[in-house]
Amino acid sequence: MTVFVCGREPEDIFCGIYDAWMSRLGHDHVRLEFEGCDRELFCEYRQVETTAEKAGKVTDSIRKKISQEVYEASYKAALSREKDRADKLYRFLVYAFWAGNRVMDMLQIPAVNEVFSMNRHLNRELDHMLGFTRFSQTKEGVLFSEIAPENDLVVLMASHFADRMPMENWMIYDCKRNKAAVHRAGGGWGIVRAEKSQWQTRLHKEKEEEMFERLWKTFHQTIAIKERENEACQKNHLPLRYRSYMTEWNR
Amino acid sequence: MLIQEAMDIQEKLKILSDAAKYDVACTSSGVSRNGKKNGLGNTYASGICHSFSADGRCISLLKILFTNQCIYDCKYCINRRSNDVVRTAFTPEEVCTLTMEFYRRNYIEGLFLSSGILYSPDYTMNLLYHTLYRLRNVCGFNGYIHVKAIPGADPELLRQVGFLADRMSTNLELPTAEGLRRLAPGKTREKILQPMRLVQRGIVQQDQMRLEYGKSSFSGTRGVAGGEAGNAAKAETGKRSFVPAGQSTQMIVGATPESDYQMIRVAEALYRNYDLKRVFYSAFVRVNDDSSLPALPGGPPLLREHRLYQADWLLRFYGFQAEELLSEDRPNFNVLLDPKCDWALRHLELFPVEINRADYKTLLRVPGLGVKSARRILAARRSARLDFGDLKKLGVVLKRAVYFITCSGKTMYPFQIEENYIAAQLVGEERRKAWEIEYHESFRQLSLFEDNRIWAPVTREDAAAVITGSL
Numbered sequence: 099m100t101v102f103v104c105g106r107e108p109e110d111i112f113c114g115i116y117d118a119w120m121s122r123l124g125h126d127h128v129r130l131e132f133e134g135c136d137r138e139l140f141c142e143y144r145q146v147e148t149t150a151e152k153a154g155k156v157t158d159s160i161r162k163k164i165s166q167e168v169y170e171a172s173y174k175a176a177l178s179r180e181k182d183r184a185d186k187l188y189r190f191l192v193y194a195f196w197a198g199n200r201v202m203d204m205l206q207i208p209a210v211n212e213v214f215s216m217n218r219h220l221n222r223e224l225d226h227m228l229g230f231t232r233f234s235q236t237k238e239g240v241l242f243s244e245i246a247p248e249n250d251l252v253v254l255m256a257s258h259f260a261d262r263m264p265m266e267n268w269m270i271y272d273c274k275r276n277k278a279a280v281h282r283a284g285g286g287w288g289i290v291r292a293e294k295s296q297w298q299t300r301l302h303k304e305k306e307e308e309m310f311e312r313l314w315k316t317f318h319q320t321i322a323i324k325e326r327e328n329e330a331c332q333k334n335h336l337p338l339r340y341r342s343y344m345t346e347w348n349r
Numbered sequence: 350m351l352i353q354e355a356m357d358i359q360e361k362l363k364i365l366s367d368a369a370k371y372d373v374a375c376t377s378s379g380v381s382r383n384g385k386k387n388g389l390g391n392t393y394a395s396g397i398c399h400s401f402s403a404d405g406r407c408i409s410l411l412k413i414l415f416t417n418q419c420i421y422d423c424k425y426c427i428n429r430r431s432n433d434v435v436r437t438a439f440t441p442e443e444v445c446t447l448t449m450e451f452y453r454r455n456y457i458e459g460l461f462l463s464s465g466i467l468y469s470p471d472y473t474m475n476l477l478y479h480t481l482y483r484l485r486n487v488c489g490f491n492g493y494i495h496v497k498a499i500p501g502a503d504p505e506l507l508r509q510v511g512f513l514a515d516r517m518s519t520n521l522e523l524p525t526a527e528g529l530r531r532l533a534p535g536k537t538r539e540k541i542l543q544p545m546r547l548v549q550r551g552i553v554q555q556d557q558m559r560l561e562y563g564k565s566s567f568s569g570t571r572g573v574a575g576g577e578a579g580n581a582a583k584a585e586t587g588k589r590s591f592v593p594a595g596q597s598t599q600m601i602v603g604a605t606p607e608s609d610y611q612m613i614r615v616a617e618a619l620y621r622n623y624d625l626k627r628v629f630y631s632a633f634v635r636v637n638d639d640s641s642l643p644a645l646p647g648g649p650p651l652l653r654e655h656r657l658y659q660a661d662w663l664l665r666f667y668g669f670q671a672e673e674l675l676s677e678d679r680p681n682f683n684v685l686l687d688p689k690c691d692w693a694l695r696h697l698e699l700f701p702v703e704i705n706r707a708d709y710k711t712l713l714r715v716p717g718l719g720v721k722s723a724r725r726i727l728a729a730r731r732s733a734r735l736d737f738g739d740l741k742k743l744g745v746v747l748k749r750a751v752y753f754i755t756c757s758g759k760t761m762y763p764f765q766i767e768e769n770y771i772a773a774q775l776v777g778e779e780r781r782k783a784w785e786i787e788y789h790e791s792f793r794q795l796s797l798f799e800d801n802r803i804w805a806p807v808t809r810e811d812a813a814a815v816i817t818g819s820l
Contacts, residue, residue, distance in 0.1 A: 203728035206739040218744075229399040229409075233454045241453060259455075261384040262391050266453065313362055313447070314456050320367040321412060322402035325634045325649055331405025335398070345456070346400060 101129045104146040104184060108176035111184045112153040114146045118188060125192050130184035165199040171217050177250040178216040186212045220249040227251055228258055232345045233268060235304040241268040242301055244343055252279045256287050311345050318346040361437050368417040368428050369463055372599060373631045377409040377458035377493045379594030380515050390452060390492030392515065397458050410461035410495060411451055415439055415476055419465030423533040425604050427636045428465045441480040445488050452492055459493025466499065474502035481513040498544040507547050516594040519544045524615040528605035531641060545623050551591045595626035602657060603633040603650040604642060608680035613660050617671040620664065630657045652783055656682040663688055666720055667713045684783060685776045690716045693753060694768055700753045701760060705730055717750030737761045749775060
């Protein structure tokens with residue numbers, strides 16, 4: 099068994115897939131793992147070097163030879179919280195290149211089902227995060243938001259908010275992965291890596307901000323119908339783990 | 350009556366959101382629109398929930414009344430003329446500020462603007478129009494707007510508002526003319542249905558225009574859809590379309606003695622004749638102490654509301670007709686079984702259904718199979734023969750379906766296809782759920798005993814058993 103060791107970002111994973119595939123060792127004799135995983139006896143370990151070219155080759159051939167749909171599913175799988183996502187994506191692609199776009203309907207096949215479940219979990223969390231993310235206005239003129247999703251959602255969220263708020267400066271910071279999406283008013287957006295301390299000292303809440311936060315909390319309370327109160331139902335729809343980042347729960 | 354103009358926005362929001370909360374429609378769905386270069390906002394066809402309130406309902410829109418002053422005296426309404434509550438009104442500027450600032454912080458998906466009737470329907474509709482006009486054209490708001498069509502307002506006004514909003518709604522509130530006469534003096538069925546018809550016509554005309562002119566040349570003439578006044582509307586609103594997310598309505602459940610059968614018949618007629626996107630059901634909450642209103646010692650009829658929503662889904666997505674679910678002889682839903690299970694049990698001759706062969710329509714009629722599951726089954730069986738293990742992998746929930754399907758001619762385990770047996774299996778599961786809805790609980794601790802019985806009175810035998818120690 100030859101193990102290809104790659105980084106955790108989508109680009110790293112696609113490069114790992116390229117190296118493993120092109121090694122011509124046969125799909126059954128290769129495996130993908132992340133850096134820092136436990137090592138086994140009787141395995142050969144090869145370090146994967148990440149280059150834009152290799153990643154581009156993989157994504158291009160998925161798009162052209164299979165379909166955009168499969169590419170999107172693969173990209174989302176690479177962003178998943180799943181620890182073994184690199185290898186699972188590899189197994190999925192083996193099927194995908196064989197079956198073509200039909201693979202999206204072959205959920206009874208375990209390798210396909212794995213990627214499907216990863217996608218489902220990620221999409222569900224993305225749906226939640228698009229609604230539950232809260233921004234606050236800073237003195238520096240930036241709308242700032244802190245999130246801690248289980249899947250690596252910053253990129254997907256950024257494209258949503260770029261369409262929604264094109265004329266605002268905003269920043270979404272993922273405090274689990276120490277990276278942020280930063281958007282300039284009337285311009286584009288990009289991903290930056292940053293420790294919490296780097297922006298924490300530079301951003302300050304606007305004075306008016308508290309007034310709107312108070313207004314929102316008021317609304318959140320008065321809109322509930324007392325006769326129908328149902329805490330369990332509320333918890334089902336809005337799990338506790340999201341609440342520490344939401345304005346209305348910071349009392 | 351106290352009318353306070355000079356009140357701070359915090360107080361106003363408290364009063365006017367409190368007064369708006371009995372309107373249950375809070376969806377932001379039905380229209381997909383990309384962001385605008387110099388504006389703020391876009392919309393998603395599936396809608397986005399931004400928070401959940403203490404009653405477990407989704408908060409998606411900033412749901413407020415423009416004013417809680419009202420000339421009507423509807424018995425069930427908290428804002429009725431004869432109630433002695435503090436009255437206030439927003440200004441258009443205040444509504445715009447709240448919407449824009451909440452939206453920027455991602456608190457909300459858009460605005461839901463309703464209102465009490467101030468002075469006259471026309472006057473009120475005009476206020477709403479000016480608010481929306483400002484929000485769209487001065488503030489550049491491009492998110493979701495749901496607005497009430499006020500019955501009795503000038504058709505031209507309604508049309509103009511329709512070009513600014515995404516969804517419009519007129520609440521029927523009470524399903525029969527008799528109910529309206531009793532609880533809503535001053536309103537008639539005709540008056541409520543009139544704006545609904547106007548909005549429907551506007552949408553239909555627009556669709557015809559789209560067909561006739563094709564998409565490319567149409568963009569410039571879209572405004573004409575509203576009739577003669579269309580040109581003016583077009584000039585003012587640019588390329589905006591007319592009520593793109595369709596219209597909805599709401600009926601109160603349990604304020605008047607109508608049966609479930611009457612309710613879903615009305616809903617079905619509304620879907621058919623008025624092309625409504627949604628009919629909402631709102632369990633009656635007794636906010637006014639009025640002798641003509643029913644007393645509800647057990648709280649709002651939540652289980653009944655739940656059953657109506659289930660039936661509503663069957664009408665819209667599963668190809669059912671109201672007559673199939675209920676009839677004059679059986680006018681109300683089974684408390685113990687959901688409407689689809691109930692229907693299937695009465696039609697056991699149609700089951701079991703073979704998963705590898707049945708068509709889409711037939712699959713949809715199987716209890717436990719939804720639109721998503723049915724589609725996945727159709728897609729997956731093209732490349733393989735499915736068995737029960739495969740169904741689980743597809744994410745199909747077998748709890749109820751298992752009694753109604755076969756895979757390659759076999760049921761999952763041997764059992765008798767017999768009404769009483771299956772009913773008993775389904776009821777055990779469903780009773781738990783129904784209990785949870787009635788008693789506001791979603792989780793309960795497991796108990797060694799059949800704890801649905803704890804509410805049954807102690808019988809003689811029980812008492813004797815305790816004394817003799819023969820438990």
